[in-house]
Amino acid sequence: MRVTVKLYALLGQYLPSGATDNQIEIEVAEGATVQEVFARFNVPPKSCHLVLVNGMYVEPSRRPQYALQNNDTLAAWPPIAGG
Amino acid sequence: MAWARNVLRVNLTKGTCKNEPLNMEWAHKYLGQRGLATKYLVEETDPKVDPLSPNNKMIMATGPLTGTCASTAGRYSVVTKGALTGAIACSNSGGFFGNEMKNAGYDMIIFEGKAKSPVYLYIENEKAELLDAGAFWGKSVWDTEEGIKAKHQDPLIRVASIGVAGEKGVKYAAVVNDMDRAAGRSGVGTVMGSKNLKAVAIRGTLGVPVRDFKRFMKVTADAKKVLADNAVTGQGLPKFGTQVLMNVINEVGALPTRNHRDIQFEGAKNISAEAMAEPRKGDGKPNLVTNAACFGCTIGCGRVSTVERSHYTVVDRPQYQVASGGLEYEAAWALGAATGVDDLNALTFANFICNEQGFDPISFGATVGAAMELFETGVITTKETGGIELKFGSAKALTDLAELTGKGEGFGAEIGLGSKRLCEKYGKPELSMSVKGQEFPAYDSRGIQGMGLTYATSNRGACHLRSYTVSSEILGVPVKTDPHVTEGKAELVKAFQDATSVVDSSGLCVFTTFGWTLEDIAPQIDAACEGGWTVEKLLEVGERVWNLERKYNLAAGFSKKDDTLPARILKDAAKTGPAKGMVNGLKDMLPKYYEVRGWTSEGVPTNQTLERLGV
CATH class of the missing domain: 1.10.599.10 (Aldehyde Ferredoxin Oxidoreductase Protein, subunit A, domain 3)
Structure with a gap:
């Protein structure tokens, strides 16, 4: 299945070449979890402060089990703020 | 200590400047800056006063920590009855002006009345005088600040001033200090303009004594370490600024777009912090030159940016081919998503104009968004706009209106009314995205x-x-x-x-x-x-x-x-x-x-x- 991965701010450094606008579409196995996708890009789990799937927050404790669906969008940020 | 215990009362009608002791009973109840200035305003003015009447007062106020070595301790506020809202207004600004005011020996400057002709207040360590501002009236914030420094032959003077927007009565005019830091919201600059007060220029070197020096040094150092070790204040804000929120808020579906008709903006990625850091296709340079910090700040969230020299807004206009105050998240949203414009150069230019002529980019951008909806629904036409094709997504319309609004000219004078008055004028009050007359920010x-x-x-x-x-x-x-x-x-x-x-x-x-x-x-x-x-x-x-x-x-x-x-x-x-x-x-x-x-x-x-x- 295909998912879109978006890594922003300092996490952008973990995106492979070929990514544009801080995002890349990838093929993953059925049932791939949020944590597995981060591992594929060598993103340290502790660096992922804000993690959204289709815009909805996924808390840290759910990330190892949270199975992605086909066409899901996974987005992550390190600790950030603004105003 | 920490309070200077000194208030400067400036009567613009009489042309007098008098020092008086700070009311310490109130200081212990309201601390300083926003709270204490509000207490003074409440005690000294009629809440029903017309904001632009000489009977309204405008107070510039520092806090007890302003001017000390605590991190970020350079803030001051402008408190008055707001020209945009008719409600209490308190706009807060950073930069270096607040520190200079406190180091000149003042917790607060209370302006009352109205000068017969344009003046500016010049302060040098507890000595204050009103001087003729005729040479600066009609000038921008940038020219006024440079002009005052040149006149006094002192580049270390700190200046807070209004631009032409404040003179012309743009309802959301700002008080801008240090070229690009602003007490921006609610029309505090409009009140300043109504008093014929062009600028406040200060040189202060008195220092700010604290109660327990050894303990103060210890606790402020400890607190700075907390900020440095925190991933947000130590890394995220200095590197990406507040603009890092653009993609976040778009992703969570809370980015008001095209006058709040939509809640996600397809162009968000083009006007984000990440976009500001990317080399541009034209000149290979990123929009963002560097970050910047206000007085005493150990975070440094400020942005310094350029507009690409080939962009239509700055060609043959060297005054804008400079590195200057760049887009913060709120400004980028209002000038961008609220109007449907995703041209980063155009947004940066419009932001320069907001700083140069002194008006709030949030209320300006949101009002342009409302006007675009009036235009696209046929309520207004090019007849009202003076020929501007005011369509969502038009960078040219945005930048033209920024320049017109800054000078209070053409349809810019109507944009300068703010969205509430503009939409009421054309019989569509429901299209103003505001509360108590002030436009929404970026959520x-x-x-x-x-x-x-x-x-x-x-x-x-x-x-x-x-x-x-x-x-x-x-x-x-x-x-x-x-x-x-x-x-x-x-x-x-x-x-x-x-x-x-x-x-x-x-x-x-x-x-x-x-x-x-x-x-x-x-x-x-x-x-x-x-x-x-x-x-x-x-x-x-x-x-x-x-x-x-x-x-x-x-x-x-x-x-x-x-x-x-x-x-x-x-x-x-x-x-x-x-x-x-x-x-x-x-x-x-x-x-x-x-x-x-x-x-x-x-x-x-x-x-x-x-x-x-x-x-």
């Missing part, structure tokens, strides 16, 4: 429920800086809450409102609270000032300030009916994203909010509440 409260209550109850009209629940609802600071529920938001909003009132009264920047709690702030105030400043005492000050502001607004004529949101936010469901199908649940939050505030069901503080707080 759609259909996707972040607590922000609806924040906007509806903000004492200065729609504002994110009165209770930034985005911090909890989206960013998880200090704890993560669900942005889509209304339960618990009344208590959350009150807690943010009270704590923010404290920070705004201290001389510190509210951005420290991404790393600090009041547990970090209280020891710094206590080491600097006598009075036994604990977290509990500070929270009481915060609640007192909030209730005093509310009392002022009620006396000015506002009531429960003004604690509301536009019908679009309450009735038109979000079309896309995680909040699809949602409206803001204000009706579920407001009664509870009044209850936790200790107010009646009509939103009036009870006698018991006022007595408890000593208001």
